[in-house]
Amino acid sequence: MAQLRILTSFNIELDFDTAEFHKRLFAWAIDVIIIFIYFFTAIKVFNSLFSSETENINGWAIFLILLAPMSLYPLVTEITMNGQTLGKKLVGIQVINETGGNATISQFLIRWMLRSSDLMIVIMIFAILLKNEYLLRAVIFTLILAITDLACLVGTKKSQRLGDLAAGTILIKTKQKADLTETIFIETQDDYVPLYPEVMRLSDRDMNAIKNVLNALSKKSNWPLADRTAEKVQSILGIQSKQDSLSFLETLLKDYNHLSTK
Structure with a gap:
């Protein structure tokens, strides 16, 4: 774990602790488990609804139906949960931008497009399910990306993987329950009179x-x-x-x- 000193938009320096590798790994493992639970649940539901027509359904149709929620899970959760997936929230880490504020939707989108680890899991599932040689080859490509990510984590000052470097984001450790996980929202009374x-x-x-x-x-x-x-x-x-x-x-x-x- 390294400590970063970030210059905010007000030229004020704040200290953040980067997320340790084991926390990243645990968060990733939790998210993978969630994806697997969804996958097997969706298969059971799919089979119960279309059991009599399963043989006539193209394997690629199943692939497309199940792929979207699995692949969009990291993007949707990070956008709606202020830089956290369920796994990140449980282990106490969060994605922020390099100026110390919340990451933007475009930043989340860029890092999602370069999520080699999640992509590899999804492709592996369907490669095994459909026994498709082209998907198996794609696993090799995503494995190369995963190795590149690992090299970036080790070799960059801010422990950024490839997607973080492209998006201008960092993964930090949240030190207490009610700090960086909160938004700037504060409820005020209807008769509140602003001073500034x-x-x-x-x-x-x-x-x-x-x-x-x-x-x-x-x-x-x-x-x-x-x-x-x-x-x-x-x-x-x-x-x-x-x-x-x-x-x-x-x-x-x-x-x-x-x-x-x-």
């Missing part, structure tokens, strides 16, 4: 950076970090606040959530 309407000049990525600073404060009470962040934000927005740095940043999150939902 200028906050709408910031982007979701900026707010994610502020949220990550607050998460870091909850772990290490790094008040100089809060002061630097508050000063930087006030300079960008051209405002001054009488609140302390922590209260100011928390108010910004509330204001942003309230104004963005109106």
Whole structure:
């Protein structure tokens, strides 16, 4: 496990721990088990519904019907679960972008397109099921990609596999249950009055950076970090606040959530 120091969009440095290899492996194994459970369940359902017509159904039709959910599982879960599959969530790791914020849909899509390990499992299942020599050859190709991924994990400073390098993402360790797994959403009352309407000049990525600073404060009470962040934000927005740095940043999150939902 290596510690990374990432420069956020506010030029504030945050420290993150990269996910250890064994955590990546456990997360991958859990996801593979989920895929296998789905596969065998889908086969049973398929056979029960079409038992009398199974012989007339083309093997490639079965392949296409079952392939989509299996192959889309990593992409859909990472997008909807803030950079985590079920396996990643259970072992406590998460995908973020290289600036410390949440990864974008396009980043998730790029890393999904280069997921050699998951692709290899899917192809192996259908290669064995359909006994197709072309699919067996494809396994060799995905195996080469998997070896390349492993080399990238070992050889890159941020422990990035090929998909992460292309997408500009990293896989980090989440240190507590309620830190990076949360979004920037904060519920506010209908009669809430924002103190800093200028906050709408910031982007979701900026707010994610502020949220990550607050998460870091909850772990290490790094008040100089809060002061630097508050000063930087006030300079960008051209405002001054009488609140302390922590209260100011928390108010910004509330204001942003309230104004963005109106």
